[in-house]
Amino acid sequence: MNLKKVLATTAILMIGAGTAYAEGAKIFVIGGKPDDPFWSIVKKGAEDAGLVVAAQGGSVTWLGPQNYDNLGVDAAELIRQAIDQGASAIVGPDWVPEAMDPAFKAVVDAGIPLVIYNAGGLAAADKLGAMNYVGSDDYKGGVVGGEYLAKAGNLKGVCINTLPGAANIEAYCAGFKEGMTNGGGVGDVLPLPATSFGSATAVAQAVKAYLLQNPDVNAVFTIGNVDANSATSGIMQAGKAGSVQICGINFDETILTNIQSGAQLCAIDQQGYHQGYLAVSILNSYVNYGLTVPTREILTGPGVIDKTNVEATLAGVKVGTR
Secondary structure (H helix, E strand, C coil): CCHHHHHHHHHHHHHCCCCCHHHCCEEEEECCCCCCHHHHHHHHHHHHHHHHHHHCCCEEEEECCCCCCCHHHHHHHHHHHHHHCCCCEEEECCCCHHHHHHHHHHHHHCCCCEEEECCCHHHHHHHHCCCEEEEECHHHHHHHHHHHHHHCCCCEEEEEECCCCCHHHHHHHHHHHHHHHHCCCEEEEEECCHHHCCCHHHHHHHHHHHHHHCCCCCEEEECCHHHHHHHHHHHHHCCCECCEEEEEECCCHHHHHHHHHCCCCEEEECCHHHHHHHHHHHHHHHHHHCCCCCCCEEEEECEEECCCCHHHHHHHHCCCCC
């Protein structure tokens, strides 16, 4: 008998790895919209890890919603699609637990190895019976942003929440408020309809209106790079450029250029490439070889991008990994 197959069969019997490894791992990854700049980086990480998966006879399939209007329900349906399509392992973010957890429970009940990534944290992984959590600590990401803004002298801030109800977004804004308080300031939250997420016009107009109605606000925190660029436009439209500073979750090349010029103070990095790459790699190794990572919470952030490290970050952007 093939030695490789014998070793794999032994590992499966010993620790319960689920799939016949000679066939390779059939890994499904639940992620964001195809045109979402942040999720395109996560997808690249998953696809790069997928090169090894394919070399070992397996495959990686990306499933993402067409929009974020009904995020929890749509994502739960994608999880069920992965089960129906014969997944041997699944990666997914626990964005909206009340809508998605029953689908994740179906994954675990079916004996399919699961890694939670990007949203939910180790608490979600524990609750759902997942192997690992790979991603940033969303609450701490908000705290870091709020503290950075406050310590820079911007003591009255607002978090622009364009996906109310999503667990990771709510955590960002709650953390931001604590961070502002820790830095001696005060933070508020401006919830907008989910249809505002990624809408440059809607976010810019909302930020402009809020700043004009609250002239003492001098800090804006956003939950995604698209919203950060839109908020920058809203700050300019309100005539507040230079007096209102912005920091936000994630970044793109425009944001890094804004950090260089001073139009944006900082960005909070959660290293999306690592989230996709590590989650897929962990499951591939488990299905094929019975390997596990005992450090169940694998943090990829938060980190701060500002003028001190923006040049190095730009180098990563040019190859699609940052």
